[in-house]
Amino acid sequence: MKKYLPILKNSPFFTGLTDNEILSILHCVKATTVSQKRDFYIFRAGDSTEVMGLVVSGCVLVIQEDLWGHRNILSKCHTGDFFGEPYAASPGAVLNVSVVADTDCEIILLNVQRLLISCPTACEHHQKLIRNLVSVLANKILILNDKITHVGKRTTRDKLLSYLSTESIRHSSLSFDIPFDRQQLADYLCIDRAAMSTEISKLQKEGFIKTNRNHFELTVCNNSDSEIKM
Template identity: 90%
Template sequence: MFDFQQGGTILQKYLSILRNSPFFKGLADNEILSILHCVNATTISKKRDSYIFRAGDITEVMGIVVSGCVLIIQEDIWGHRNILSKCHAGDFFGEPYAASQRAVLNISVVADEDCEIILLNVKRLLITCPTACEHHQKLIRNLVSVLANKILILNDKITHVGKRTTRDKLLSYLSAESIRHSSLSFDIPFDRQQLADYLCIDRAAMSTEISKLQKEGFIKTNRNHFELQLSIIKKKNYTI
């Protein structure tokens, strides 16, 4: 674990990622460094499949991914997994729980591959900054903006899983990804098992439906790459 307050040279390899993170939008490098000091930033390394946060824990810190990626998941006592989202470099997680007073996590965060995480004490953002830094308010506005965006992402997931059939859930998700990428051809962030967990469907049933959609000309796919055949969808009057 590295303490940012005791050494700054190591920050250089993180700054390009941090300045492109929505959490630090509009902030100069020196402001980012000042904020990291203000919120007692530390960094940790995690191996694939290891937990950063576990459901049932209480946390005062949020995390920013600076290398690798992590999954935000919910698991029941039988081991069934529901993927809520996937975070890559520059994305962050855990902020609602860190900002709430003694809130118990109902999600877990697990490394999807070897990763490095910066941990920030969010509560220090919600009190008067002891150094009266000018960029404190910018950071709070950024935090609110990202929280709002996460609500929209969860609303999208609710829309997909609320569909009645496996086919409807798949097409709803693929339609949303196509719109997000502004293209009929795009990569999704999940492998097949993760996609099934995200859409709350059985993987075998999903694979069968993907094969059917390919045979019927709705989609083309190779691993996590998809291409929607919009003319076929329109011809068959299929609504998503």
């Protein structure tokens, strides 16, 4: 586990903890490492879990799928990101999401239930970890709130602009990369890919955006009649 310390120290879950404290906690929560190939399902909807995952290489998608294969992407987790925390922290909770490897990846699995009981070694950093877990869960709520805001818009154009505006604000720049390819972006915004591509082309022709693959540049006009409404 020591080789993962640089990643773990930058994770919000381990904020304020020393290397030795992190290693002690990994032992306490029975941390195990697994490697998964692209498109492998780490968690499946309908299952239950006592562990949450921490991505230490590659990335995974948190998704919902129906019986006909329609995919709704809830979030994309990169190196240092967690997934499965709410379900692991709720004994007996049934997953209504699946987690699938978007690339070949390595995952550390942590038994959250061991955080919610008295630490057998009475470690001083146990309470720090619980506070960090609450912070991680709160951040996930904010991420889902952003998605609800985007998909709640009435049109494909409004959903795109809502998402791009939020990403611009998050990056503090009008020029930024998004974490999704085109199909993933359509799945995240719950829109048809062809309709989305058409709308992106219109926005480019109208001079509101420039885009190349997953890179976007936004143009905010001074003219109120032609300004993008964000």
